[in-house]
Amino acid sequence: MSRAFLKGVDISFLPQYEEEGIVTKDVDGTPMETFDLLEKYGVNAVRLRLWHTPENIKESGGYCSLAHTIAMAKRIKAHNMEFMLDFHYSDWWADPASQRKPAAWAELSFAELEQAVYEYTRDTLLSLKEQGQLPSVVQIGNEIRSGFLFPEGQLPDCAGMVKLINAGIRGAREVAGKDEMQVMIHLDQGGRFFFLKEWFDNAIAEGMEEFDVIGLSFYPFWHGTYQDLKETMERLIKLYGKPIMIVETAHPWRICNEGFVDKKQVEIAGFEASEEGQKVVLDLVMQLVASVEKEMGQGVFYWEPICKAQQEHQGWDTNMGILDENGKAMCSIESFRFEREQYSPEVLNSLLSKRKVKDNGEAVSQLSGKKNLLRNSDWGDGLLYWHMSENTENVMAQIYPEFVEPFPAPPVNAIRVEANKQFTYLLEQEVELNPGQYSLQVQIKGVDTTNVNVRLFAMDGEMEYYEVIHPTEHEWEPYTIEKIKCETGHLKVGISVDAPPMYLLMKDFVLVSE
Helix, strand or coil, rough: CCCEEEEEEECCHHHHHHCCCCCCCCCCEEEEEEHHHHHHCCEEEEEECCCHHHHHHHCCCCCCHHHHHHHHHHHHHHHHCCEEEEEECCCCCCCEEEEEHHHHHHHCCCCHHHHHHHHHHHHHHHHHHHCCCCCCCEEEEECCCCEECCCCCCCCHHHHHHHHHHHHHHHHHHCCCCCCEEEEECCCCCCCCHHHHHHHHHHHCCCCCCCCCEEEEECCCCCCCCHHHHHHHHHHHHHHCCCCCEEECCCCCCCCEEECCCCCHHHHHHCCHHHHHHHHHHHHHHHHHCCCHCCCEEEEEEECCCCCCCCCCEEEHCCCCCCCCCCCEHHHHHHCCHHHHHHHHHHHHHHHCCCCCCCCHHHHCCCCCCCCCCCCCCCCCCCCCCEECCCCCEEEEEEEEEECCCCCCCCEEEEEEEECCCCEEEEEEECCCCCEEEEEEEEEECCCCCCCCCEEEEEEEEEEEEEEEECCCCCCCCEEEEEEEECCEEEEEEEEECCEEEEEEEEEEEEEEE
C-alpha cells in the first residue's frame, strides 16, 4: 500500500445519485464536486462493490456493473486515491444472510462454478489493469462469514467454501502479485473474536490460500462494543499475522420513523443519533484502528456516506450518510482529516468515556409484582406448554441454566438458540385468557448483524403485536409489548428468528394483565 493509513469511503451508489441530480456541498453550503469535497477533507481511498450482471435485477438499475466500476476507478485515480474493489460474486447484494450466485452460474456443476469464479476474477481484474485502473486491494467476497456462493459454498461446508475462495484468490494472483495488489478476506462481526477465530481456523485448516489483509465490518449497533473491536483486532493480528482494515462502519445522525437505525440500536451503540454523535463514533473508530501496534491497523472506510437525506425515503439514506437534507456536509466529514500520528491513548480513552451505558433496572422491573399468566415460564419442566420449531437440523436450541448468588440457589433458566447457517426458529405458547389488555416482556442477550430479524410477538387471531429485538451480548436487554388487546380469549406469544449464523438467549418471559 502506498499510504500508511487509509481514510476511506464506499461510494458505490454515487453514479446513481448523480444521475438523480444530487448536489454535494461543503460545510458552509458551497457546492462542490463530490471527489473534490472528499479530497479536501482527507479521504484518500474509495471502495466500490461490483455486481456480476446487475441488469438481471430490476431494483439494481444496472448500477455497480464493470462499466460503472471502470468509470469510477478513473475518477478515484485522478484524485490520487487508493482503489479497493469488493467482488460480491452476485448480481445483487451479498452479505451474511445472502450469497446468491449470479444467474449466469445457476446451473453450473461445482467444478464449473470453481472455474467460473477463477476466470471471472482474473478477467475482471485484467480489464481494469488494461485500463490502468487495477485496485490496490481486492476483496474475494463480501461479508462471507456464513459462506460464499450458496449453496455450494455455504457453511458448515467449509471445504466447499474454501475451494471457491481459493479460485478467486488464484484469479487475482494471476493478474498481480501482493506488492501490486493485496487480497482481502472480509467478514462481518468486527467486535466478536470467537466468530472470527472459528472461521479463520476452519478455513485455514481446509487449505485456504495465502491472503494479505483481514477486512472487517464494524457497526457499533450490531457488532459488539468498541473495546470488543480493539481486543478482537489485537488477537486476530497476533494469531494470523495479517493487518486489518475496517472496511464498513457508520453511525446515524438522527432518528427517523423510516430510518435505517432505530432508537434501541442507538442506545446499543452508546452515542446519540446526532451530527456530533456521528463524528464522535467515526473519530473513535479511527483512533481504535490506529492504536493497533506496529501499524497493523491500516484504515477505516465509512459505508455510503454520500447520500442526500430525504424523510420520505425508507432506509440508509434517511439517516446514515454525512450529508444533510440540503446535500451539505456535516461535521463528521472532518474526521477524515485524521492521521495515524494523531493517535493518542488519552484521546481514545476520552472518546470511550463519552459512551452512554444504559441502565436497565427500571425496565426490567416494570412487570414485577403481577401474576405471570404464562405456564412453565422458567422452563423448569423443559418445554412443557411451549411449541418450538426450526427450518434446519443445524439449529441448536437448549435450556441454558445460569447460576446466581447465593450459591447453591436454583439456576435461572434461559433458552439458547444458535445455528451455523441461515435459519429460522420459533418458540411460542398459546394461552387462554379473559378478554382484556395485556403486557408481554422477555429479556434477551445475543448477537446481531445484517439481516437479522428477531421479534417478540403476541397474536390474537389475525391481529399481531410485535417488538423488533436487537440482541447485544454483554448485558440482558428487556423488550416489552404493551396494550395487547385480547378479544378472542386466546393469545399466542413468543419469539421468532430469521437470521444468518448467530446466537440468542432468552429468559424471564412474562405475560401480565394490565
